Amino acid sequence: GEVHWAYEGENGPQAWGNLKPEFNLCAIGKRQSPISIEDGATLVGPAEPVLFNYMPSDGTVVNNGHTIQVNIQGDNSITVRGSTYKLLQFHFHTPSEEQVNQKRFPMVAHLVHRNDSGQLAVVAVLLEVGTANPLIDKVWTYMPLDAGDQVRMPREMLNMNELLPADQRYYQFMGSLTTPPCSEGVLWMVIKQPMKISRVQYKLFSQLYPNNARPVQPVNGRPVRDGQ
Ligand code: B30
Numbered sequence: 001g002e003v004h005w006a007y008e009g010e011n012g013p014q015a016w017g018n019l020k021p022e023f024n025l026c027a028i029g030k031r032q033s034p035i036s037i038e039d040g041a042t043l044v045g046p047a048e049p050v051l052f053n054y055m056p057s058d059g060t061v062v063n064n065g066h067t068i069q070v071n072i073q074g075d076n077s078i079t080v081r082g083s084t085y086k087l088l089q090f091h092f093h094t095p096s097e098e099q100v101n102q103k104r105f106p107m108v109a110h111l112v113h114r115n116d117s118g119q120l121a122v123v124a125v126l127l128e129v130g131t132a133n134p135l136i137d138k139v140w141t142y143m144p145l146d147a148g149d150q151v152r153m154p155r156e157m158l159n160m161n162e163l164l165p166a167d168q169r170y171y172q173f174m175g176s177l178t179t180p181p182c183s184e185g186v187l188w189m190v191i192k193q194p195m196k197i198s199r200v201q202y203k204l205f206s207q208l209y210p211n212n213a214r215p216v217q218p219v220n221g222r223p224v225r226d227g228q
């Protein structure tokens with residue numbers, strides 16, 4: 001049958017590059033994600049601000065067998081480096097894939113965008129346990145428990161601004177998809193200020209997907225910019 005990648009066991013991250021020829025970047029790519037980010041010496045010159053143009057939109061919550069993903073139907077976008085990227089979907093990993101100053105967070109949201117040239121830009125919002133997040137409350141209400149299932153979410157329930165911290169300074173670097181095929185050329189922006197989710201919100205996701213994080217990958221001298 002069809003080989004399926006996983007987060008543990010014989011089809012886990014160490015094996016991804018060997019499962020299919022089209023997954024070979026997972027093994028041999030030199031600009032892979034996630035990475036470990038350190039403040040101080042490793043950061044280079046400032047990156048320009050990222051402008052968020054988010055508004056309430058229709059969505060579909062999907063349990064795709066490796067995460068909970070919300071596909072977005074509306075017109076949400078970001079503008080960065082003179083290019084506008086449209087929001088396609090967001091999804092979650094636990095623990096956070098990205099490591100900042102040696103720390104992994106309990107969870108991360110990845111907001112996946114694409115521009116007209118087909119280039120991807122992913123905004124990572126780190127999530128720590130504290131007070132409940134109103135957007136995640138609504139998404140979890142629609143969460144399909146069985147892999148392959150999906151549920152429509154009405155527009156008034158899905159305001160992406162509720163997932164953005166007030167302070168939007170971030171780290172910027174070039175990387176890859178963190179799942180097979182591990183395609184490179186992805187612009188990554190990791191927002192420094194974490195958002196809070198409640199312990200119950202964390203539990204609801206982590207009971208379904210207790211570990212869906214790829215280990216950190218070698219930086220190989222890539223510049224990591226300190227973004228405004
Ligand atoms: S991530 O943000 O680097 N974790 C994809 C997008 C973003 C990331 C990872 C993967 C992506 O678009 N993958 C291709 C599509 N998927 C189907 C899907 O959307 O659910 C194929 C697959 O991986 O088998 Cu999962």
Ligand code: ZN
Nearest residue numbers: 091093110178
């Ligand atoms: Zn992701």
